Amino acid sequence: MKRLDFLFFDAGGGHRAAATALSQVMERQGLPFEIRLVNLQEFLDSMDIFRKLTGLRMQDIYNLLLKKGWTLGSAQVLRGMHVLIRLFHSQQVRLFEELWRANRPDMVVSLVPNFNRAVCESLRRALPGVPMVTILTDLADYPPHFWIERQDQYLICGSDKAVGQARALGHPESKIFRVSGMILNPRFYEIAPLSVEDRAAARAKLGFSADRPVGMVLFGGQGAAVMEQIARSLPSRQLLLICGNNEKLARRLREMPHAAPMFVEGFTKEVPQYMQLADYFIGKPGPGSLSEAMAMHLPVIVERNAWTLPQERFNADWVLEQEVGMVLPNFRGIAQAVDGLLDPAAYARYRAATERQRNRAVFEIPGILERMLLAPVTK
Numbered sequence: 001m002k003r004l005d006f007l008f009f010d011a012g013g014g015h016r017a018a019a020t021a022l023s024q025v026m027e028r029q030g031l032p033f034e035i036r037l038v039n040l041q042e043f044l045d046s047m048d049i050f051r052k053l054t055g056l057r058m059q060d061i062y063n064l065l066l067k068k069g070w071t072l073g074s075a076q077v078l079r080g081m082h083v084l085i086r087l088f089h090s091q092q093v094r095l096f097e098e099l100w101r102a103n104r105p106d107m108v109v110s111l112v113p114n115f116n117r118a119v120c121e122s123l124r125r126a127l128p129g130v131p132m133v134t135i136l137t138d139l140a141d142y143p144p145h146f147w148i149e150r151q152d153q154y155l156i157c158g159s160d161k162a163v164g165q166a167r168a169l170g171h172p173e174s175k176i177f178r179v180s181g182m183i184l185n186p187r188f189y190e191i192a193p194l195s196v197e198d199r200a201a202a203r204a205k206l207g208f209s210a211d212r213p214v215g216m217v218l219f220g221g222q223g224a225a226v227m228e229q230i231a232r233s234l235p236s237r238q239l240l241l242i243c244g245n246n247e248k249l250a251r252r253l254r255e256m257p258h259a260a261p262m263f264v265e266g267f268t269k270e271v272p273q274y275m276q277l278a279d280y281f282i283g284k285p286g287p288g289s290l291s292e293a294m295a296m297h298l299p300v301i302v303e304r305n306a307w308t309l310p311q312e313r314f315n316a317d318w319v320l321e322q323e324v325g326m327v328l329p330n331f332r333g334i335a336q337a338v339d340g341l342l343d344p345a346a347y348a349r350y351r352a353a354t355e356r357q358r359n360r361a362v363f364e365i366p367g368i369l370e371r372m373l374l375a376p377v378t379k
Contacts, residue, residue: 005105018183096122142311181359182291216278285315299350300325
């Protein structure tokens with residue numbers, strides 16, 4: 001049985017979620033693979049310069065910035081982080097070499113950015129001939145040295161933009177695989193449609209009127225302070241807000257006076273069920289949230305400005321290109337945007353665009369990995 005190591009971080013939650021979803025699908029398909037989920041942060045703790053300076057792991061700092069909304073200047077922070085990564089590159093390579101020699105994988109699959117150069121170099125030293133695959137969990141790369149490096153490896157890309165970036169760095173066509181989108185949890189494909197009556201009843205249980213639209217507000221697994229601003233700006237709109245691990249935010253929202261019904265949830269694995277009860281989505285242009293909204297046919301309203309994470313700025317362009325929603329310079333204009341989105345003709349157009357999305361990446365990738373292992377593509 002072939003052994004595959006899936007690499008992830010808990011920065012933001014999307015990398016672990018993608019690794020877990022892909023491993024679940026591969027196990028269900030009965031492929032002859034043993035899959036191990038490897039949190040790279042655990043192997044970098046001994047040299048984590050951020051932890052030495054602040055007492056917090058690198059991934060915890062990232063999650064704190066998201067929770068607080070302290071993302072202004074994140075592009076400059078990322079460049080500084082890349083400087084530190086390059087300074088400690090040799091140490092990373094040594095740590096990863098020990099990992100590969102201990103695990104002896106037949107393939108290494110990276111679902112993380114920033115460290116793919118060290119992963120590839122260490123793998124070549126420890127286990128020559130073992131293939132490395134990077135699955136981009138962003139719609140596009142944010143070069144340089146984010147997802148795609150100039151090195152001999154496979155790349156799995158969920159957009160034409162990412163494929164073009166791989167080609168521009170000299171990767172041959174035989175090493176680039178285009179899939180139909182981002183990895184989604186299989187629950188988004190398995191959820192049974194609700195009848196009109198059942199949907200109305202489920203909405204009523206949350207306090208919503210069946211004859212008025214419901215907006216879902218979701219800002220990733222850490223929530224975001226801007227959710228309070230959005231709720232205050234939409235006092236007459238029914239809102240379903242999911243705050244993730246940010247319990248303080250959830251408590252403040254539950255205590256907030258609101259003229260229309262408002263349901264607040266913390267961390268939950270029932271996002272598909274909640275999205276099934278919503279009519280539109282408000283959030284940041286994260287690849288996971290956007291892909292989930294598309295799977296549930298929810299037109300979106302997202303924000304793009306200096307606070308937007310640099311690796312997510314292309315996603316806002318994608319929203320406009322695909323005509324699946326609206327992009328605001330800031331959420332101060334959210335009330336007017338919701339009015340415009342819910343205009344019957346506009347909503348029908350956006351909704352039809354979401355229904356044209358056909359993302360099956362989580363089911364496409366297992367076969368690609370199998371072909372790489374059992375019948376490797378030549379250069």
